[in-house]
Amino acid sequence: MVANKKALSMGMILLVSFAGVFFLIMMPIFGNGMTGLDYSDDLFNKLSKGSSYFIPDVKAQIKDFEGKQAKAAVKFKSEDEAKHSLAVMAKAGFSAAQAGETLNVDVDLGKMLSKVVDDADAMYHDDGAKVGAFYGLDKDAEGKLAMKAWWTLLAGMIKPLQKEKQIPMANAVNLVNQKAIEPAYNFYGIKAESILDKIPAASGLLIFYVVYTMWYGFAIFEIFNGIGLSMSKSKIKKEV
Incomplete structure (x- = not known):
């Protein structure tokens, strides 16, 4: 052989x-x-x-939406999920009407996105305790449940905004999800x-x-x- x-x-x-x-x-x-x-x-x-800190750029891009109202009927997988996102919105000073699995959102988009980006900034710098304390949700000492609720809400707003021909708004919402929430959430607890x-x-x-x-x-x-x-x-x- x-x-x-x-x-x-x-x-x-x-x-x-x-x-x-x-x-x-x-x-x-x-x-x-x-x-x-x-x-x-x-x-x-x-x-x-270390190469995923896009938040300063995101903040600059969402400034154009300050004072602009965004209306969207956001459908969730369950009533509990919708209720959870509504609770997060309420803590941040925003309101929406819940109808079963749907939240009818009517908010100042720039103001809401600015709050979300500020939370994401704290999470990116591993200050989840600050976010968790602000929202005061059960079992959310590190703020991850709140950030997940924001991500779910924003993701659900994209298609309704697109259908209403509000493409710039939909793009801004998607930008915050991809460039602010996702890096902050996924890299939480990791030193940059x-x-x-x-x-x-x-x-x-x-x-x-x-x-x-x-x-x-x-x-x-x-x-x-x-x-x-x-x-x-x-x-x-x-x-x-």
Whole structure:
């Protein structure tokens, strides 16, 4: 079965060393009991948060909607969900009429979006206690339930506004959801880091990933070559 002992030996050495490095990666030796995967995941989450602070730009874009009324019939999945969003609106000083699973919203869009963005800013900077205390909802010490309620309300406003040909308003609502609430909610509790401060670590991980992938590829290639399984260009038969 062995066609090339040298190639087979090289392949086995590469595969065994690959497995050894993988074993080290999975050990909790990378600080604070983290494995290599935990460390890399934590680093890139911090870098992602550091590059996802769009709130100043969002604040500038929603200024045009101050004093403009937005009317929309927002349908929720359940009456409880509608009631939850209504409670959040009421705490922030806005009102809506509930009819079952629907909230009939009539608000100063710029004022409401400004409040939501301010809350998102606090959440982005991990001050969820401030948001949670303001809304005073049960089991919402970190403000995440309030932010989820705002996201659900705003998401439900987009299509009704579009149907009413209020495209700029719909776009502003969507902007706040995507660029303010989502980064603040998803990265809550994660420390933001700048890529400029982590260039050596980030570059090292990316280079290691490429090298480690090729390492495994060459191991398999040499093993297959050693047992006589290889790819080569077939010879072209010439007709006599």
